[in-house]
Amino acid sequence: KAGVTQTPRYLIKTRGQQVTLSCSPISGHRSVSWYQQTPGQGLQFLFEYFSETQRNKGNFPGRFSGRQFSNSRSEMNVSTLELGDSALYLCASSLGSGGYQPQHFGDGTRLAIL
Amino acid sequence: AQKVTQAQTEISVVEKEDVTLDCVYETRDTTYYLFWYKQPPSGELVFLIRRNSFDEQNEISGRYSWNFQKSTSSFNFTITASQVVDSAVYFCALSEAGAAGNKLTFGGGTRVLVKP
Numbered sequence: 001k002a003g004v005t006q007t008p009r010y011l012i013k014t015r016g017q018q019v020t021l022s023c024s025p026i027s028g029h030r031s032v033s034w035y036q037q038t039p040g041q042g043l044q045f046l047f048e049y050f051s052e053t054q055r056n057k058g059n060f061p062g063r064f065s066g067r068q069f070s071n072s073r074s075e076m077n078v079s080t081l082e083l084g085d086s087a088l089y090l091c092a093s094s095l096g097s098g099g100y101q102p103q104h105f106g107d108g109t110r111l112a113i114l
Numbered sequence: 115a116q117k118v119t120q121a122q123t124e125i126s127v128v129e130k131e132d133v134t135l136d137c138v139y140e141t142r143d144t145t146y147y148l149f150w151y152k153q154p155p156s157g158e159l160v161f162l163i164r165r166n167s168f169d170e171q172n173e174i175s176g177r178y179s180w181n182f183q184k185s186t187s188s189f190n191f192t193i194t195a196s197q198v199v200d201s202a203v204y205f206c207a208l209s210e211a212g213a214a215g216n217k218l219t220f221g222g223g224t225r226v227l228v229k230p
Contacts, residue, residue: 033216043205043220055215088157097216099209100147100166105159 002027004106006091012112018079021109025072025093031055032074033103034066037088046089049074050097078111086113116141118208120221128229133193135224137206140187143167145211148182148189149218154202162204165189196228 005024034046045058049068092103117140150162
């Protein structure tokens with residue numbers, strides 16, 4: 001069974017640009033969550049999508065947005081990039097959205113802002 | 115608001131020693147779920163174990179065991195007879211049943227280095 005797939009693996013952007021990251025969940029999983037990991041702030045929840053609806057959102061500015069498609073694949077977009085957005089962005093999928101089921105993570109997209 | 119604290123930032127052991135990772139959590143929910151994840155250098159977070167707030171039975175799974183104590187809000191994790199492949203960063207995480215969705219709150223992580 002294929003795991004969570006995130007593309008691209010690495011990305012370099014400059015300040016002010018925007019970026020779109022993609023996540024394909026495990027087959028049959030309907031929930032996709034996104035996390036940001038930085039050395040200073042650790043792992044922080046960005047948002048979760050379930051059945052194409054945003055279920056929960058973390059404490060991030062509106063520059064961070066996402067969506068989910070009918071096949072459960074998800075994209076995350078960050079506009080007007082800032083140096084502080086440099087991070088490892090992790091996507092996780094799970095069967096449901098009740099907090100009980102373990103989330104399974106992808107390898108992440110490492111984003112560097114110059 | 116929920117919070118997870120892992121006081122140990124780094125632990126270094128020699129192979130075959132046991133390693134115990136501490137985790138203390140805060141939550142106002144009466145129903146919640148606790149997890150341990152492992153992050154090897156490759157970056158992917160690997161799910162290890164889950165415990166429900168209403169089940170305080172401690173278990174052993176292979177070389178892994180965990181000690182959940184609701185009275186002290188602790189969820190400690192032990193690796194028995196550590197191996198070099200256990201070297202990774204270990205994260206404790208909390209999910210509240212009352213919160214909408216699958217939001218995980220992570221601790222800061224404990225880096226484990228197992229030397230041969």
